[in-house]
Amino acid sequence: MANFEWYRSFITIYKHNSVSEAAKTRIMTQPAMSQHLAALEAEVGEPLFTRTSRKMVPTERGKELYSYLAPLIESLEEATLSFKAVSSPTLPVVKIGTAHEFFRERMAPYLGSLHIRVIAYYGLAAYILDLLTEDKVDIIVTSQKYSAPGIEYLHYVEEEFVVVAPYDYEEPDFNDSKQLEAWLCSQTWLSYGLELPIIRRFWRENFQKRPQMKPEHVLPDLHIILSAIEHGAGISLLPTYMLANSIQTNKVKIICDPFKVTNDLYFAFKIKNSTMPKIRMMIEALKGNMLPTYSQKSPDF
Known part of the structure; x- marks a missing residue:
């Protein structure tokens, strides 16, 4: 019978395309991570990745297993984190990069209702993308979609x-x-x-x-x-x-x-962090404060 930890290791390797990076993320040794993968592949009966010199490429069977397992694993992790959050007064910390004008207009007025501790960094699109790639921020709001490995963009608002x-x-x-x-x-x-x-x-x-x-x-x-x-x-x-x-x-x-x-605005975050509850919380909070439009023909903003 497959071990739950084998599944977690498989999901992590899939997200990082690397056994060594996955091992770092899970705070495991590389041999232990490789053993988890080998055991799961033996259980499944066929390879889940193609090994290359640079990265682990998922096979069709690997992609199929990931699409089935990922939502289940994420639900279990979110349930655990939610349970932990209820019993702990500590709010999650989200480091966000954005233009300071956007932060002033669309975030600062709502900080008291976010239920998130925010650490903000301001700058132009290229600068905050560098912060994201260097793991200095968790998420950015940007108008530029740069081609960068491991970065996912999600449309926010126009x-x-x-x-x-x-x-x-x-x-x-x-x-x-x-x-x-x-x-x-x-x-x-x-x-x-x-x-x-x-x-x-x-x-x-x-x-x-x-x-x-x-x-x-x-x-x-x-x-x-x-x-x-x-x-x-x-x-x-x-x-x-x-x-x-x-x-x-x-x-x-x-x-x-x-x-x-x-002008389109996007959320951008590391693919490896896309299932983190605090990232989802920030996205949902900002979506709740969608940008309004103004018409001189109406007094409403």
């Missing part, structure tokens, strides 16, 4: 960027998009970066060309850009989830409606 101007800004009426595009190029723009990251996408999707303009100011902080717009410094593209207070207090307004651009 954020909407609109053109934002000071409240008293005069927006002429235009008969066609060419006139609008020419007028926009002549305005004073604030940008998050010299490469015009979201502005270039806005131009490409709405006008099918690159923007023929240079930003007046480059300010790598969306809240600072919003503040500058409120004080008449120019216009920019900002996510709608930031705008409720500024619009309701008549400090800014959305112009060029319905022209906009959307």
Whole structure:
């Protein structure tokens, strides 16, 4: 009869594609891990992995067994952890990497209700991905899907960027998009970066060309850009989830409606950690705080 520990070792080897890495994760010796696998393969009656010089590649039989076992093992581990959590006042700790604007708007207001201890790291997509690959964070929220081994991406939400101007800004009426595009190029723009990251996408999707303009100011902080717009410094593209207070207090307004651009946000985490209860808890908590959109035609945000 198969031993439950053989199954756990098989699942761990499958996730890491390596006996040595699986042994480290389970705090076992490599020979003991290999014995577990050999015993399970003998029980099944055929190989579960093809051994190569670089990694363990699951056979079709191995894939079939994993798809059957993984949910069962995960359910048992979650039940154990949940039982332990009920009897222990210690909250799980989740280290998360994200843009600081996102954290300020979508996480900070809800920290008291998360039932998770959060350690946050802020930075651009490439930086927080490095933190993830180096195991310095458990999960990141990112708009970039980089090709990185062992990383899984899960779609989170679509954020909407609109053109934002000071409240008293005069927006002429235009008969066609060419006139609008020419007028926009002549305005004073604030940008998050010299490469015009979201502005270039806005131009490409709405006008099918690159923007023929240079930003007046480059300010790598969306809240600072919003503040500058409120004080008449120019216009920019900002996510709608930031705008409720500024619009309701008549400090800014959305112009060029319905022209906009959307941006997908993703959760990213190590595949080997994908079944960790604290990762799932964080994902479910953030999904419960989905990004709202704002319409000037409605007072609701």
